Amino acid sequence: MPELPEVETIVRDLARLLPGRTIKGVEVLRPDLIEGDTPDGFAGKLRGRKIRSVVRRAKNIVMDLGGDRLLVNLGMTGRLLVARTGDEDATHLGARLALDRGRELRYHDVRRFGRLWTLTDGAWTAWDGELGVEPLSDDFTVDWLRGAAARSRVAVKTWLMDQARVVGVGNIYASEGLFRAGVDPRRPADTLSEAELARVRDGVRQVLAEAIEHRGTTFLDYRDARGEEGAFAARLKVYDREGQPCDVCGGTVQRLVQGGRSTFFCPSCQH
DNA sequence: AACGCGCCCTGTCCGC
DNA sequence: TGCGGACAGGGCGCGT
CATH class of the missing domain: 3.20.190.10 (MutM-like, N-terminal)
Structure with missing residues (x-):
């Protein structure tokens, strides 16, 4: 959804x-x-x-x-x-x-x-x-992230999608936020440095804010309260772009499966 | 306790 | 053309 x-x-x-x-x-x-x-x-x-x-x-x-x-x-x-x-x-x-x-x-x-x-x-x-912290609220700080992530060995992409930790981030924006952060989605949450956590925080917040400005992503079924599509799909950098060139480096966007869900990322931009 | 997996449903698309 | 399998913005309940 x-x-x-x-x-x-x-x-x-x-x-x-x-x-x-x-x-x-x-x-x-x-x-x-x-x-x-x-x-x-x-x-x-x-x-x-x-x-x-x-x-x-x-x-x-x-x-x-x-x-x-x-x-x-x-x-x-x-x-x-x-x-x-x-x-x-x-x-x-x-x-x-x-x-x-x-x-x-x-x-x-x-x-x-x-x-x-x-x-x-x-x-x-x-x-x-x-429920977990709202990522667009002032509570979603690097300090909070450090404390919460330190206790989990789960892959950071899966970690971000757990609504008991951070709310609102699902399969599209987890991939997109990590792309912006330059962080590999497979990294265990407790291995991220302070600088990487700060980039994750900023990447997630920025992509969510931009997506709101464009009234969301219509992948297949999503419609707003008047039945209109969102316009953010055209701005996705990695989601559903397997095999296509990365906007940033020209490398190839790859797909993998984590927790039974597709993850998209650029192996040369995300480490 | 945290984590991974199957499952809930219908529709669509792709390969054979 | 038909058919099986995979997959789709989520989340719950189960077993380990």
Whole structure:
């Protein structure tokens, strides 16, 4: 799915469209998308509630309903769209929230890896506490990285993708951030020098920020809250570029598999 | 305890 | 053209 920049793009769209809207009705077409509740139970917690705000935490969309929160994780192929009532598109439609003023919020998901669920205030605090540091926050420092990485022998690419450590970095931006850092994705996290950790921090932050500016990467399925593609794919340096020349050195971009996921890197730029 | 792997699903593409 | 296998922005639960 959607990694941090894609979720952030959707959240910024929703934050302009949804606050103040009331949920008038709930229709669940794929019950397996609802986490920890029956469709009726889920619907009962949402119906009549007003959406106060929309924020992002890690790769999750979080809507404050005043006390309880509605959370959405898009998995690999989830789409959360604001549409006009009657603007029908039933393709892989999983759930639909009717809003006031002729709008509805629709969740579509081909592979159905995504989830929707609600959390009470207390449960939200506990859930939030299990997640790692936000890479665009001031907490993502070289000092923090050094302390956290020192305890792990996992390959740095896999390390970056663990949401209990750093949130929001998925398969695309882990490869891209390490390319910018000039660090080999296979390096065990605890072998990185202070200077390399600083480059990893800066590389990850820069690529995430640029991707947000370009409204995210549409590789296959990603769409923003209005159904539009992101524009960052054209700016990827290594992801899905196996066999193509490296933009920086002209060498050949290579692919390898780590933890069952593809990693792309330039062996002559990354050490 | 940390880590690696299989699995959840559907769709698409590639090689034979 | 058909078919099997690999692979796709994620994350959970299991065994070691």
